[in-house]
Each structure stands twice: as structure tokens, then as C-alpha cells.
Amino acid sequence: MSEASLYERIGGDAALRQLTDRFYDLVFAHELISRLFKSDKDEIKEKQRLFLTQFLGGPQLYSDIHGHPMMRARHMPHVITEDDAVAWLQCMSQAVGELPISKELKDELFDRFPRTAFFMVNR
Template identity: 45%
Template structure:
């Protein structure tokens, strides 16, 4: 029987590729690079865990780090509307790179858009 769980559709391998390509774009984006660590290995590892559970897969992030509380975990960083759009632009390009298409892409991107907007904690002029 075919699973309707988004994580089962994308799979571990494509999700992992997506996150790696995404952070290589983040590290080169002028609006994002300044707030991220130089070494994104650990960031990417946590993001793979988080997105696994975000898409209905096993709760890998929570098992290791506790409740995500994503907005609280982002408060130490200045996240302006411009940075949220930059984040989403990198994600869209990463989805192109790994050829994530179709219904899963639109569903996933829509949920990421909502979450990214929820992370905004400063107006643009304070960025």
C-alpha cells in the first residue's frame, strides 16, 4: 500500500540532498550568510532531523533536542521580512536543484512559507 505521508514520498535521500543544497545556497546569500555559522554541518544535521518530523516522518529532532519551539530558538537571530524571503528563495532554488516537483513541492513550500513568516522577529529597518 502506498503511503500518503509526505516524508515517505520525498524519502530520506532526497530530503538530505535538499537540505545540503539549501545550506550551500544560504552560505552564499549576502542577507543570510552573516547570521549563520561558517560551518553549517551541525545546522544541516538538525534541519534534516526537523524536516523529517515536519513532513510526518519519525520525530528525530524532538528525540535529540526536545520540543522544537522554533520561534523561540530563532529569537537570538535578527530575522527580518527580507531575511525570511531570502530563506524561501534559497529553498525554492534548492527544490529546483534536486528536482522536487509536483504536489509534494507545493504542499511543502506552502508550509515552509508559513513557518518562515512566523520566524520574523524584527522589522526590515532593524536588520
Template identity: 40%
Template sequence: MWAGAGPLPTIAPMPAPDSAPPATPFEWMGGEPRIRQLVDRFYDLMDLEPGYAELRATHGSTLDDARDKLFWFLCGWLGGPDHYQDRFGHPRLRARHMPFAIGILERDQWVTCMDQAMGETGVPEDLRARLNQSFMNTADWMRNR
């Protein structure tokens, strides 16, 4: 369910199943507009859903900086432009997340929130399953308590 102002933005449809598969997950997702939509929904859910309260608490008073950084990171990680690395260098994910207390609860809330966002923004099921596995592996590696 979309909780933003108005309907979901219209995004070009994914390629038909009989066409050649996209070369990267970035293309499969639909490029920057779809990744921005996913990231915005992820942070909207984090802000709105009580089930993500502990995760939300780790992010400070505003989510604007986090929205941009995750969008920039995901673009490159999914095979598109390296916006994050162009701005900040190598992501060094674990090191950059060490100041934040990340336990099993926060890990699970992050992965669940992202899965919900992927479902609500129409990420294809087979790609969603692959991304969920990668997100869980990375989120588990980020745990520091």
C-alpha cells in the same frame, strides 16, 4: 544546477502517477536520502549564492550544525522519524530562533533558497507548491524584527 562535487546522487524514482499516493510528504519526498539531499543543497546554495548573503550571515562560520538540525527537523515535520524531537525535545521554533535577527529580507531569502533547492533536487511540483506555502507561513512567523 548542482554545484557540489560530481553529479547528483542517484535516488530511487518517485512512484508512478497511477500508483497510490504516498501517505506522508516524507514518503512523497523519497525518505531520508532525498531530505538529506534537499538540506545539503539548501545550505550549499546559501554558501555559494550572493543573493543569500544576509541569510548566510545569520548562521555563523560553519553550517554543519544547522544542516543536521534542519535535516532532523524536516524528517519529523514531513511525517518521518522524529530525529529532532528525540535529540532536543519540542522544536519551539520561534523561541529557538529569537537570538537571530530575522526580518523580511532573511525570511524571503530563506524561502527563496529552499524553493531553489527543492527545484534543483527534483521535489515534485505539487508537493513543492504546498511546501512553499508552509515554509512561507512558518518563516513569516519567525520574524522578530
């Protein structure tokens, strides 16, 4: 039998709703990176929930609706520096830290982000 996905182990959809809700509240209030987010907060929360569902091994919700993720290409229109990636990761670290899961699981979850975040740096 295969091991449960990280998506399932953190608590599935309820956990991702809590995570994306808190994360974008922090991002939209952040002094450095809030400038990048011009569209509707609920819409980006929803897209990120769909994306993270599949990113963490759950159903392919993002691709079903929006097609191939191509995350680096989708971020290209936005000027993203290393400092922006660090700030993004700080918001994510705080949001992950507030989830009602074990320290080990928080660490495992947060570890999924730094590589991807620095991959989005495009300037």
C-alpha cells in the same frame, strides 16, 4: 489505510539529505542572510534534516535528540527581518526545485514553508 506522509512521498531521508545540503550551500553563500549563520554548516544541515523529517510527517528525530522544537524561541537570539524570511524562502524554493520529484510534489513541499518562515520574523 492512511495516506503516506509528505516525508515518504518526496523520497524520505535521501531527499531530505539532498534538500538540506543544497539549501544551506545557498544560504551560506547568500549576500543577505549568510551573516546570520556562524556555526558549522554540517551541524545546521543535520539539525534541519532531523527537524524537517518530523515537520513533514516522518519519525520525530529532532525531538528525540534536541527536545521540543520551539522554533520561534530558538530563532529569537538571531535578528530576523521580513527580508531575511524572503531570502530564506528563495533559497528553499531553489533547493526544492532541484529535487527529482514532480512539479505537484515540489509545490506541495514548498507550500509548507512560507507560513513558518514568516513566523520566525522577530524584528
